Amino acid sequence: MADELQRQVIASQGNPLARKLSLFVPLSNADRALLDTMTGPEQRFPADVDLIQEGQRPQPVRLLLEGMAMRYRSLPDGGRQIMTFLLPGDLCDAHAFLLDEMDHSIGTITPVRVSSISRDMLMNVFANHPRISATLWWNSLQEEAMLRERIVSLGRRNARGRIAYLLCELFWRYEAIGLSKGGAFQLPLTQLELGDTLGLTPVHVNRILKDFREQHLIATRHKIIELIDIAGLQDISGVDKTYLHLNQANTELAQLFDNLEAVRADKSK
Amino acid sequence: MADELQRQVIASQGNPLARKLSLFVPLSNADRALLDTMTGPEQRFPADVDLIQEGQRPQPVRLLLEGMAMRYRSLPDGGRQIMTFLLPGDLCDAHAFLLDEMDHSIGTITPVRVSSISRDMLMNVFANHPRISATLWWNSLQEEAMLRERIVSLGRRNARGRIAYLLCELFWRYEAIGLSKGGAFQLPLTQLELGDTLGLTPVHVNRILKDFREQHLIATRHKIIELIDIAGLQDISGVDKTYLHLNQANTELAQLFDNLEAVRADKSK
DNA sequence: CGCCACGTTGAATTCAGTCAAAGAGCGTGG
């Protein structure tokens, strides 16, 4: 317990990428230093702009430092499906740079601060730093797990379940990166955006949120939402937190990567 | 027709993994030889069994050689959501071995033949064979893209659109690995399974398939389905084939990996 | 043959969507 607290204290400092990746395995100071050198100068973008659009060639990997963004796809009929929300510490395309063409867009929801990681830097990390590579890998596994959970939600949960699930996921993710307070966190999404995420109309989202408020499951003020009864929401959605794989590194494997790193270090002497 | 498809399965021997990965970049003979050495002895499983279950620790990566399997999740209410279908050449968990616990199960739909790739072998490939690593990477990117497309389908398409989309995806995937003939391929799924994939009841799936048949969009006999009017199905679903990223390697990047490989080879002399 | 899972069809029900309109919040500019 004390260990965990200690780790959180360390984790909540400095580089948002390091903070995020340390959720997987503890990072050494050397690791942190390396991660600090990976990111280029900071850029800012306003709300409601696209960082990259469907059909474009992927750009250097971007790291979200502050604010909220989304992966989404525009449909022929004018509709939109939001697939993922990007929170501070998330990488915009940890790997998509292998592909010729984006199959979705990334747009800002709030004003954001981002920094870029060059391809060369990333290739260097993959070639020479197995443990950091592993954490980046874990990061994309977690993303994939979130996509699967979204599929479960859209396929098998009703409107109440979907909304309850999304609120839980966002809360857990904000909590993990130290951006929650009690059960409360900043939720800058409109009801239209919630609907476009969950396959619901904004009207219906509104009705369900009203219901949740009346049942004292949540409270909202301005752009802050408080999950008063997380257990209740979990129950409504049937979601199980383990899919986020927080602090669930396969320790045996992490060890293996450490060894690989040690071997590399030896060779280079 | 069934015979012909079956013969195709047998005829298209050679390593299914190599066949799949070569969809991304052309593989050299050395690459193919390496891929051949990666896989262990063949195992067989009957239909309707789990290769691995939710909550278990991921096992050595499995490669599907023949048959069909699925990733799915069982829900507290007894329901099931199928997230992905695994076809010959697909890896069961190219990377999940980094995690402590599976967040979903993998079950067979038909009898299958699989072989395993040991962790050591995989780590070796990642450490020493950048181009193969890149193809494996592309493979998981493609999987992720399919998950996103599923989300779009479940979130924004009606029942007709969802079914049309799934038929197109399966056709394109079978076609890519040489297991289709004209617009026809083996579809061993029950209508219940289709429903569990698309968030629909089997009853409704049945009605829509009937409608598709009457509109001469598809024809079914036994477990073979023929997409008579693929353009029509695409139109109904609004799906765009590019999300599968077939033959869409970022050539510039592939080159980069080749160079990296060359440097490695030099060093080892 | 007879079982059993799967497919098919019809009728009633319901959850969520659609349409419409009014209210609330917020930035901007007069």
Place this chain on the structure above:
DNA sequence: CCACGCTCTTTGACTGAATTCAACGTGGCG
């Protein structure tokens, strides 16, 4: 400072796509 315009939220009445329930058909297999 207020008025305007805009977007977002809220609410009600109606509609409809998909579900549910129920029954019957069918095809493969021991």
